[in-house]
Amino acid sequence: MMNTVVRGMSESPERAESPDRGVSESPDRGVSESSDKGVSASSQGFEGGAHLIRRMSMDGQTTSEGAFIARGTQRGKGIAVLTSGGDAQGMNAAVRAVIRMSIYLGAKAYFIKEGYQGLVDGGDHIVLASWSSVSGIIHKGGTVIGSARCMEFHERDGRLRAAKNLVKKGITNLVCIGGDGSLTGANIFRAEWISLLDELLQKGIFLLIPMTSCHSCI
Numbered sequence: 001m002m003n004t005v006v007r008g009m010s011e012s013p014e015r016a017e018s019p020d021r022g023v024s025e026s027p028d029r030g031v032s033e034s035s036d037k038g039v040s041a042s043s044q045g046f047e048g049g050a051h052l053i054r055r056m057s058m059d060g061q062t063t064s065e066g067a068f069i070a071r072g073t074q075r076g077k078g079i080a081v082l083t084s085g086g087d088a089q090g091m092n093a094a095v096r097a098v099i100r101m102s103i104y105l106g107a108k109a110y111f112i113k114e115g116y117q118g119l120v121d122g123g124d125h126i127v128l129a130s131w132s133s134v135s136g137i138i139h140k141g142g143t144v145i146g147s148a149r150c151m152e153f154h155e156r157d158g159r160l161r162a163a164k165n166l167v168k169k170g171i172t173n174l175v176c177i178g179g180d181g182s183l184t185g186a187n188i189f190r191a192e193w194i195s196l197l198d199e200l201l202q203k204g205i206f207l208l209i210p211m212t213s214c215h216s217c218i
């Protein structure tokens, strides 16, 4: 059974109300990164935040979540997607939707290969995606980015490594596609995100640089 939850994980994205209903931006064409494994879906906001996806009610009336999102409203964000646990039909369509919506929103879009294992291992498992990376996948079974079960993610140490890898890549939002186990893991990760960042700072893995002393930030 595939579950899908999509939330922003960093600061609240702007809730732009726009009549712009099309994805008219010309997509870039890039390298397709794929593998042959299966999957399921959830996205978690690292620091809590607004929903990125809105809905229309069954009778076509716009609900409070029904506004369209304007193109380019998430510039500066990094949105990553992974598939985890048992695979399920529809995972590739969900991956494609996340990547293309992220690009539409102006964010950098990333695949994380092999589920939480790829997130914990980092390196080549975290790959920048393009519009064409997800072409020709919606009819395929399983998941083109691979799925896995990852014991390390059950432990805080594993999740600390995962957090480090996300920060290193500038990834601010994570979409986890999986079943109840994967979503439980995502919820734990979301809940302890701030304390993971604190620990990375305390261990000197990352340094906090005040804006005033960072020339490239001014």
Ligand SMILES: Nc1ncnc2c1ncn2[C@@H]1O[C@H](COP(=O)(O)OP(=O)(O)O)[C@@H](O)[C@H]1O
Binding pocket: 040, 084, 085, 086, 087, 116, 148, 149, 150, 151, 152, 153, 154, 155, 178, 179, 180, 181, 182, 183, 184, 185, 186, 188
């Ligand atoms: N309680 C948990 N805490 C942290 N990570 C978890 C937890 N439960 C599951 N996970 C992560 O999600 C992965 C997939 O979970 P699993 O239950 O095997 O599949 P599914 O998502 O299909 O239910 C696990 O291998 C583990 O990495």
Ligand SMILES: O=P(O)(O)OC[C@H]1O[C@](O)(COP(=O)(O)O)[C@@H](O)[C@@H]1O
Binding pocket: 096, 134, 135, 136, 137, 138
């Ligand atoms: O491989 P992509 O780029 O994801 O596109 C797949 C989609 O493109 C199509 O082949 C053609 O779509 P349109 O008819 O909307 O142009 C669809 O059948 C399919 O859903």
